[in-house]
Amino acid sequence: MKIKQISVFLENKRGRLLEATEALAKSGINIRALSIADTSEFGILRLIVADSEQAKHILEKNNFAVRENDVLAVAIPDVPGGLASVLKILNDKGLNVEYIYAFVQRSGEKAIVVLKVENLDLGIEALVERGVVLLTSKDIEQL
């Protein structure tokens, strides 16, 4: 139910985002979803790709600090209130969302968002209980 996300440390320097994405492009890695969290000094590029092991390897070879961790990918109805209904489930259980971002692609009628919840297992439990569709690594590969 969990999917792999890789995060890359980026200094706020000209060209660093380009270099990171170019390194992935050269190896034919397609980015499924991404977000950048930024502060005045540095940013964190978060990526979902089909083969995170390979992406991690390539970025590390290019001297980036890379970290792999688990997140949730949730398919939600692409209608007003779709995201809110999912967030409400987590809110009702008292689970904080650390960050959230959307997929580049859609899966049919659904939009896909990436969620990092403070406790992933409790998050999964709460969402599944309420019938929310969670994507697996396999789903991501096939997107």
Place this chain on the structure above:
Amino acid sequence: MIWNKEAECMSFDERGKLQLERLKATVKKVYDNVPYYRKRFEELKVKPEDIRTLRDIEKLPFTTKTDLREGYPFGMFAVPFKDIVEIHTSSGTTGKPVVAGYTKKDIEIWSEVMARALCMVGATKDDIIQNGYGYGLFTGGLGVHYGAQAIGATVIPISAGNTKRQLEIMLDFGSTILTCTPSYALHLAEVASEMGISGRDLKLKAGCFGAEVWTEKMRDAIESKFNLIALNIYGLTELIGPGVAQECEDKSGLHISEDHFYPEIISPDTLEPLPEGEKGELVLTSLTRDGMPMIRFRTRDITSLKREVCKCGRTLVKMERITGRSDDMLKIRGVLIFPSQIEKALLEIKGIEPHYQIIVTRPHHLDELEVQVEASKDIFSDEIRHLEAMKKKIENHIEKSIGLRVKVTLVEPKTLPRSEGKAKRVIDKREL
């Protein structure tokens, strides 16, 4: 105006004789009374009788800050403790500070050389000296204080800090001479203009600035902002405190009170003396110090000497403004720091790699220290708040270790220079 014409304008020959006589006495004194020096002399097989000319000083051992620390606290004193009337320490943060002991006679000498310095700046009985050097174990505050008292000027012992109050007092009391660090003078000027006080509202005519490396550019800024003449003072706790040397109105170098402190310039690499005029490390020997005489103390300050009759009439040798140091020590807001201390603190934190760079800047006339640390895999996180917390943790740990707040910046892995022999750890962007 010259405080002590006889001493400050003495002919070169006459002064040479006086220096030799005093050097002989000092060497004998430390040989007889300081076990550390006796041991060092014996190792080098020199005896006090071997000092027959001033050049024979080259036979004597050097003294370093490390040597002084080994004698902590009172090991370098050359008199019974009952004769010590005052103690000061250096501002060092590496381990124990250097302790300096003064006898009554030493305080008189200190007052004398500081009176010379303040007189060079233009101080008379009629002046009000606002003393913004810190009072306490630091020698700056009391050194200026003693000199001002010797002259009979009025001292405002305001010490450092409390900027708005400093300016109010300067305005209300009509202070005529300001003594503080040059960076603090610039800070005062900035706050003054924020408060709507201009140089013309103040009665300041001169300033005596030192205790840190500064530049002609800073001098221009201080002079134009405060409408005064800004002169450079030099000194160090190991020798006595401020007053070892002072610039006169000619601004052509700092006159060393060489009848009390004998200067040499050496190559920091070969330790050989350098010919007059060449740039090297300043080495000073006490000629009159009673409580704690220093033999060939390595100051690590880089300068050159010039011997001539100055336009002001003084014959005291002149040293150029300090242009750097022969070690990698940094002086940040008056605190002495070695990069190795920061390295040690960093490596005490789990996950930090020994790759770092220190960047020193002076954004608002006050020194800032930035430590760049590589965001290694171990400390990197996908969450901003974890990275921010890591930064705070490093900042707090460094502050705890060196006593100075620094700014930590995380940079990408493998972007900082690697040590190949001697890595460039420090980038000093201050205009010194």
